[in-house]
Amino acid sequence: MKSIRVLLADDEEELVTALVERLALRGIEADGVSTCEAAVALLREKRYDVAVLDVKLPRMSGFELKKQMVRVAPHMKFIFITGHGSYASFQEGTAEAGRPYYLLKPVDIELLVAKIREITAADGPPPEKEGAP
Amino acid sequence: MTQSNKETTVDGLRFFGRMSAAISHDLKNTLSIMNESAGLIEDLALMAENKGRPLDPQRIHQLGATIKRQIQRNDGIVRNMNQFAHSVDHSFKEIGLTANLQMLSTICRRLTDARGVAVAVTPSDPDIGIVTRPFHLLHLVWLLLAWAMDHVDEGKRLSLQARSVQDHVHLECRGIAGATAAAAFPPAPWTELLELLAARVEMDTAQQAIVAVLPRRMAA
Numbered sequence: 001m002k003s004i005r006v007l008l009a010d011d012e013e014e015l016v017t018a019l020v021e022r023l024a025l026r027g028i029e030a031d032g033v034s035t036c037e038a039a040v041a042l043l044r045e046k047r048y049d050v051a052v053l054d055v056k057l058p059r060m061s062g063f064e065l066k067k068q069m070v071r072v073a074p075h076m077k078f079i080f081i082t083g084h085g086s087y088a089s090f091q092e093g094t095a096e097a098g099r100p101y102y103l104l105k106p107v108d109i110e111l112l113v114a115k116i117r118e119i120t121a122a123d124g125p126p127p128e129k130e131g132a133p
Numbered sequence: 134m135t136q137s138n139k140e141t142t143v144d145g146l147r148f149f150g151r152m153s154a155a156i157s158h159d160l161k162n163t164l165s166i167m168n169e170s171a172g173l174i175e176d177l178a179l180m181a182e183n184k185g186r187p188l189d190p191q192r193i194h195q196l197g198a199t200i201k202r203q204i205q206r207n208d209g210i211v212r213n214m215n216q217f218a219h220s221v222d223h224s225f226k227e228i229g230l231t232a233n234l235q236m237l238s239t240i241c242r243r244l245t246d247a248r249g250v251a252v253a254v255t256p257s258d259p260d261i262g263i264v265t266r267p268f269h270l271l272h273l274v275w276l277l278l279a280w281a282m283d284h285v286d287e288g289k290r291l292s293l294q295a296r297s298v299q300d301h302v303h304l305e306c307r308g309i310a311g312a313t314a315a316a317a318f319p320p321a322p323w324t325e326l327l328e329l330l331a332a333r334v335e336m337d338t339a340q341q342a343i344v345a346v347l348p349r350r351m352a353a
Contacts (some may be wrong), residue, residue, distance in 0.1 A: 011246075013160050014199050018169035025176050056158065059249035083161025106168035107162045125297070 006030040009039040009056035036060040043072045055082035077119040141325040148272045156214045163207045170196045220267040220336045223353045229260035230295040255294035264350040277306045300349045307342040
């Protein structure tokens with residue numbers, strides 16, 4: 001069974017901590033960071049399948065972070081989460097990630113899990129749900 | 134209404150919209166944290182009920198504390214939002230300058246963080262009262278900050294402070310790069326806003342600051 005590894009970046013640390021734990025309870029191994037620098041550094045150390053990135057991060061947008069991450073890990077898939085619902089932001093986000101992978105906060109965890117499994121499914125069959133509450 | 138009036142009005146609305154969007158973003162974030170924390174409590178309870186996984190009381194306490202913290206944070210955001218919204222109530226009003234600088238710098242923190250710039254307000258004790266056009270003054274402070282972010286020193290730290298000088302108030306934004314050309318300041322589109330506030334702005338290269346000079350009691 002193929003396990004999925006997720007790297008989550010959002011400057012709200014408490015959000016990252018809770019999301020990492022909730023994904024783990026659903027059989028998805030995730031690490032969380034609150035800065036762009038930490039995300040790139042971790043990516044150099046470990047292999048991830050999917051990055052879940054906040055659009056608005058300090059010093060660098062999630063879209064800019066994606067470009068840096070792709071240079072280190074070209075195989076990675078991206079899902080964006082945002083609290084910013086403007087049309088311009090929506091246009092940019094959907095252009096970067098595709099409409100289905102641009103999610104608005106607060107994110108429904110089951111939807112996020114479904115999107116993570118869906119986006120990785122092209123690399124192989126999605127794993128069965130394991131240990132879900 | 135002249136073309137210049139219209140541009141100032143539209144710029145003012147744009148400023149109001151930008152601050153409102155920043156506030157809504159902050160509210161979304163606190164809601165998200167509460168959503169995930171409450172969701173995790175639910176997950177842990179379901180794991181205990183359905184899978185016999187022991188519930189860790191310490192973790193539940195932590196999650197409860199997180200939710201309480203976010204409610205307090207939300208309360209602060211809404212208080213600032215309310216204060217900002219009321220800035221358009223009166224054409225002229227006496228306001229506390231430090232309190233308003235702190236309010237605005239908090240509201241726009243997400244925008245300054247995005248640029249990697251830290252903004253600190255040096256409080257005046259007691260706060261300096263100023264009779265002015267509250268909304269236009271906040272707009273000017275934002276213009277000063279936005280300009281300063283484009284010309285910030287390497288340390289990327291700006292400080293805002295006010296001091297009384299006779300019958301005027303000097304509102305300083307420090308942390309400007311030493312080599313910034315004074316000729317480029319102030320930008321022409323600020324002219325009408327400065328007139329509305331009976332103010333002028335200058336560059337103090339020695340202090341690496343830009344300074345807005347405002348009347349202490351603006352005449353209606």
